[in-house]
Amino acid sequence: MRILGIDPGLRVTGYGVIERAGTRLTYVASGTVRIAERGELPARLKVILDGVGEVIAAFRPDLAVVEKVFVNANPQSTLLLGQARGAAICALVAAGLPVHEYTALQIKQAVAGHGKAHKSAVQEMVRRLLRLDGTPGTDSADALAAAICHTSHAASPAVRAGLRLRGGRLVD
């Protein structure tokens, strides 16, 4: 099963693709879709729609996971964030993908074992769980973490039980 994780943001939408076979998770791809800070909103939303669409076309995931976002202190930013997240979700549903949503708390809990884990802890746990040589950037790591979170909720008792690692692999 191939899972696409999406971390929606105001200007950067992170994505991460993993594959799950049993309890084994494998890294497939990750990266970001960036929109310009200025310019017409519809054109910027199209960048997200097309960018996420290209990721789907390239990596053919079976389902998608999107992080639930927090409202921003600035209402205008909240509105823009909502529109950016809406565009990312539209790319997913337009491709017919089932979409699951988790809060940042759930994702951090699943990946780093603690809902208040720092970004660096999430990055490090993602690196270890997926046996990566380097540490992914924060946006990619958050997207990969969202995908990993779904494996713990949907299928893997090992992950749900607390993400014990041995030699970089999940242990039942």
Added chain:
Amino acid sequence: MRILGIDPGLRVTGYGVIERAGTRLTYVASGTVRIAERGELPARLKVILDGVGEVIAAFRPDLAVVEKVFVNANPQSTLLLGQARGAAICALVAAGLPVHEYTALQIKQAVAGHGKAHKSAVQEMVRRLLRLDGTPGTDSADALAAAICHTSHAASPAVRAGLRLRGGRLVD
């Protein structure tokens, strides 16, 4: 030129299609796309994406106009409204339509001659400008008004000059 106006809302997205030939405006269609108050957000956004997509496929507009929305007092509502508006815009840009944005103030100013016009005044002016037998509902009227607003900004000096009416038609 066929113009699709969109009035994005939390639960109801209004649409209105008009045709402009010179200064003459003709009504083509209007209606609403409604989303359930509950249920999974991605599925609800898909209703908007598909619903607006069907309107585009049915009426083949040349361009689209979307009302800029205000932030809501409730940040969660602002976030949801942003996602709903993002989905509507995605349907437009996915279809390759140029998208223009106007504030409610600009639209009311253009259609009813006053930025603080009541909803009923907008409905009545839309009815008269498009020579409709009945008064359109508020969501449809707002969407039609957005489309009409663009004709005043884009092309029609008559409308820009203050929307004078004679016998229900625009007067140069």
